[in-house]
Amino acid sequence: MRNRHLELHKLDSIGWLRAAVLGANDGIVSTSSLVLGVAAAHATHQAILIAGVAGLVAGAMSMATGEYVSVQSQADTEQAALEKERVELHENPQGEHKELTDIYVARGLNQSLAKQVAEGLMRHDALAAHARDELGLTDAMSAKPLQAALASAFSFAVGAALPMMVVLLAPHESLILYTVVGSLVFLAFLGGxxxxxxxxxxxxxxxxxxxxxxxxxAAATAIGSMFGTAG
Known part of the structure; x- marks a missing residue:
């Protein structure tokens, strides 16, 4: 049982780590592409820095907003399902008891034991039992909009800060080369x-x-170069 508990924690950590890596990856790609496009248009070093910082802030806020709206919609759906379940438990407790019993039978318990388990769980917390075993909702897996938004914004900002450090430190005449190489190294590490x-x-x-x-x-650099030449 202890090993199973540790395994669940490990899987949960993996989910968060993958989300963080993807957010950082987005930050690197979008910010470095923006910087390269502006640099290819022959902008000054200061203008490139300003564009990069603006892209970092805008990207982080956009990621946070999108994640919050998405996860909040999921949370609203979960709450609606729980409210429906609460009404059904009040109006038809016997039917809900049979429904829970059938779930446990389908999972391998015999009819008598499944009925006893359903009775015990419903006596303890009927809504929690149905939320977990019928709807698949638990406290650990429930939607947390604000937490998701902050995590998404933070991981994007961290990723975007990496090419910005390269821009800050690289000589202007070699800015494009340094940004491409540095960003691809960061991305290769995150991809691995x-x-x-x-x-x-x-x-x-x-x-x-x-x-x-x-x-x-390459696409961002080509567009920046085209408009820079046209200007």
Whole structure:
């Protein structure tokens, strides 16, 4: 039982780690692409820094807003399902008892034991039993909008700060090269970390994230260069 408990905690940590890695990955790709586009348009170093910082703040706020709205919608759906279940328990407790019994029978218990388990759990906390075993809702897995929004914004900002450090330290004449190389190194590390956490091939994870990120950076650089030349 103790090992199972530790395993659940490990799976929960993996979920948070993967979300953090993905948020940081987005921060690196979007900010470095923005910086490269502005740099390719022959902007000054100060203008590039301002654009990058603006992109970091806007991106973090956008991630937070999107995550909050999404998770809040999930929370509203969960609350509606719980309220419906509460009404059904009040209006038809016997039917809900049979429903819970059938769930336990389907999971492998015999009819007599399933009935006893359902009775015991409903006597203790009927709504919690149905929320967990019928709806699949638990306190650990329930939607937490504010927590999700803050985590998403923070991971994006951390990722975006990495190429911004490169921009801050790199000489202006080599800014594009330093930004591309530095960002791809960061992304390769995160891609490998995400693959390792997910149990996938690290090499494939690195190649995948580096390829698509390089494509995004190349597109932004090309557009910036085109408009810079046109200006």
């Amino acid at each position: 970390l995400a693959a390792k956490v997910g149990g996938a091939s690290i090499r494939k994870g690195v190649v995948r994230v580096v390829f698509w990120s390089a494509l995004s950076m």
